Amino acid sequence: MEYSEVQKIAKDTIEYIKTEIYAGMKLTEVRRLCEEKMLASGADSFWYWDVGAFVFSGDETAVSVSGREYTTSDRIIAPDDIITIDLSPQNGNIWGDYARTIILEDGKAVTDIDRIRNTEWRNGLLMEEKLHSELLEYASPQTTFEELYFHINELITASGFVNLDFLGNLGHSIVKDKNDRIYTEKGNTARLSSVEYFTFEPHISVEGSKYGYKKENIYYFSGGKLKEL
Numbered sequence: 001m002e003y004s005e006v007q008k009i010a011k012d013t014i015e016y017i018k019t020e021i022y023a024g025m026k027l028t029e030v031r032r033l034c035e036e037k038m039l040a041s042g043a044d045s046f047w048y049w050d051v052g053a054f055v056f057s058g059d060e061t062a063v064s065v066s067g068r069e070y071t072t073s074d075r076i077i078a079p080d081d082i083i084t085i086d087l088s089p090q091n092g093n094i095w096g097d098y099a100r101t102i103i104l105e106d107g108k109a110v111t112d113i114d115r116i117r118n119t120e121w122r123n124g125l126l127m128e129e130k131l132h133s134e135l136l137e138y139a140s141p142q143t144t145f146e147e148l149y150f151h152i153n154e155l156i157t158a159s160g161f162v163n164l165d166f167l168g169n170l171g172h173s174i175v176k177d178k179n180d181r182i183y184t185e186k187g188n189t190a191r192l193s194s195v196e197y198f199t200f201e202p203h204i205s206v207e208g209s210k211y212g213y214k215k216e217n218i219y220y221f222s223g224g225k226l227k228e229l
Helices: 003-020 027-040 058-062 119-138 145-158
Strands: 053-057 081-087 089-091 098-105 161-163 198-200 203-206 213-222 225-228
Touching: 003 027, 003 081, 003 089, 003 098, 027 053, 027 081, 053 058, 058 081, 081 213, 098 119, 119 145, 119 198, 119 203, 119 213, 119 225, 145 161
Parallel strands: none
Antiparallel strands: 053 081, 081 098, 098 213, 161 203, 198 213, 203 213, 213 225
């Protein structure tokens, strides 16, 4: 499989779960459905600590935890709720990596951000869109991971948000072994173009809020321009 094919497995799974999720469903059931969907779609395993779907709801969405320590809670989804799902399908040594924060209102996923009634949740998702747009505008093949780290974190702070990542980074390279990843972090002076693919996954919140937001895509350079996989 190509990287684009494995990433499509993750994208299709998020679209699928939006139609299946409902108030009263347990997070463990959301995880099960996502993992079964990915395996049925061509994934043969999950690269990040053998967990295919990291699922959080409510104030759990502001928690940043290593996959080594993650367990899916038995929380039950409320009619109005915020849920983050982070997927890591694999086929052979080819990874997908994709995350979205989904808003439920009146028991159904809201597919248009502008239609989210909860102002705080809407603004959080709009900020994620802004950060990904800024990445595409700012990054060039000469940009280093450290430069991107400082630029985006300054924008996060200036916009009244905080970076929730437990390591403070914003993403990582896509490699064959998770221990070989390099990160969008302070001190990493490698150029973005030195890797074939990298993720961008700012995990953000508003200072003092109990809710967090995440949007993750894989990006790569083609003809000197950054593109989403």
